Amino acid sequence: MDKTSVTIASAVNTLSDVAALRRQLDAIERNEKNNISGNISLENIKKQCDVLQKETVAKLSATTQQQIEAQDHLHFVVKRTKEINELIKSLNDAESVDVCFLMDCTNSMQKYIQEVKDRIFETVKLLKSRFSFFNIRLAFVGYRDFNLTPDKQFSILDFTDEKEFYSFVSTVKCEYGGDVCEDVLGGLQKTIGLSWKQTVRILIHVSDCPSHGRRYHNLPEDQDFYLSHDADGSIGTNCIQQLVELRVRYFFGRLTNLTDKMIQQFAKSTSDKTAIQQFHLEKFQNLLPFIFDSVTRSISKKTSSIMKTYAVNSENPLNTESLAKNSVRRSIVFDGKEPTWTRIQPKQVQVVKYECNSDLNCEEMMQSKNIKIADSPFAEGALRLAYYGLLQYKDIWGKVVFKEYKGVTGGDNTKEMYLEMLDCQTVADYLAQEFNKVSPATNSTAMIKKIKFIMTKLVFVPQGNEGKFRYYTMERFIEGAYKKFSNNIGYVNHQDPALTLQAFSHWTYERTNGEMIVVDLQGIDIGDHQTYLLTDPCIHATDLKRFGRTNLGKAGIKRFFQTHVCNIICQTFKLKRNEHQPDRASSKCDSHICEKPNSSMATEASKK
Ligand SMILES: [Zn+2]
Ligand SMILES: [Zn+2]
Known part of the structure; x- marks a missing residue:
């Protein structure tokens, strides 16, 4: 066999017309000895073969190229799908919420406790209608004051479902607190001891009175029987720092100005400016919107941080820590003014x-x-x-x-x-x-x-x-x-x-x-x-x-x-x-929350 046919044979296989040509070529080659004029025809066929050979090689390499592209594409789709699945999983997890109610259980607070109990099912139902994967555990820490015997100072229920929560809260009674101040710090310590577990953790604190201790209020001396309580602020600071470490978001429902100094002190305990957020509750009817808003904000904050990390970091989309470390940023000087x-x-x-x-x-x-x-x-x-x-x-x-x-x-x-x-x-x-x-x-x-x-x-x-x-x-x-x-x-x-x-x-x-x-x-x-x-x-x-x-x-x-x-x-x-849309029946309750509490929280503009 000559060189041409060897090359053709190795290049082809797939193209039957080249094979046919080769058979012709072989036949003519055999006839050549007998037919001298066949040389012309042989030359022509050799030329045709050359052309076809080039085309074939081109086609074959194109096919290889396409195969590589198809493989790359497949690889990309598999990788991206895996990333998306992980993302969706963590987004769904962000709808798993622990909510603890920390409530002052003295004097005039009974109607607030009653309101939490009366509207907890409604609130949970409303939240379930908003989030497809919503899953909530509820806890209750009621605190009172030092004047009571230790067994009456606190009413504590660790995280559980809404039914058990309802039964427990039904039994919580308000007691006389002696002076104006209450054992807020004792209450905070009890909340830290709860079995916090879910992805999003929320503390909802409702109180009309401050903690004992000079640093927490400006009341006259006779209204705080324990004026030297937490004099150096270490108990309060420690509580807030532990809550931050536990990734608990602290929402305070403000009823009077008596608590303002205390919340300011708490806020100073951490560099995290969003660790404590205050709502002006004003009346107990605002409690449901307050709870609803605290939960939806917390979930949104979590999901947008997950999304942000996913969008920036292609290598490890769900690790916020690695985002800060690995992503190289230029140092930026801003100039808010339009230039000349x-x-x-x-x-x-x-x-x-x-x-x-x-x-x-x-x-x-x-x-x-x-x-x-x-x-x-x-x-x-x-x-x-x-x-x-x-x-x-x-x-x-x-x-x-x-x-x-x-x-x-x-x-x-x-x-x-x-x-x-x-x-x-x-x-x-x-x-x-x-x-x-x-x-x-x-x-x-x-x-x-x-x-x-x-x-x-x-x-x-x-x-x-x-x-x-x-x-x-x-x-x-x-x-x-x-x-x-x-x-x-x-x-x-x-x-x-x-x-x-x-x-x-x-x-x-x-x-x-x-x-x-x-x-x-x-x-x-x-x-x-x-x-x-x-x-x-x-x-x-x-x-x-x-x-x-x-x-x-x-x-x-x-x-x-x-x-x-x-x-x-x-x-x-x-x-x-669409098959994934929620039932109309469960999703019409949004009108309940139209009446919003006055909020002193900055609206988090979701910026990209
Ligand atoms: Zn007191
Ligand atoms: Zn539609």
């Missing part, structure tokens, strides 16, 4: 913009633009820094915001991360534009607002002369009150239930035949124009390779529906009920 623009040199930069087609795939468009960018950022979110900037359009410089990922290590700040954001925002806006045009399926008086996503572009700012770039996203600067309406793990802002936005998410699921859902809706409610101007959405898609780490795939879609109650606008569009 005349002092800043314009830069010519390449700008990437995405355009979405009806198959929801995006195409990249390159433009050259002139920009100015502030030297220092003016604000930061969990993942990104924001800079003031200007963009030149014809002769006008318009205000824009540049955003940059904080990470400086390779995996924390890649071009892909920016492109994933563009992809996400562009697809979300494409769907919003379609949604705005859809006519309701039924006659309805429901007010359907328009939805728009702020257009985001990717900017390459050259760094030095080595062809290196720094990446930023660029979007129009918009002034207004920024609100979070939903997140990507099923949170719904019940204080501002934006019905159109909830329905929009549901609609995107139907529009994409269940392949995507647009969530994490936040931005500005332009009331006058009946429009929501939104930014930074997330998309859960069955294709896990798109839209970055916050795409939680089918698990994310499921999580949306687990907390989604179809509203009047969903009904207007005749959106289909």
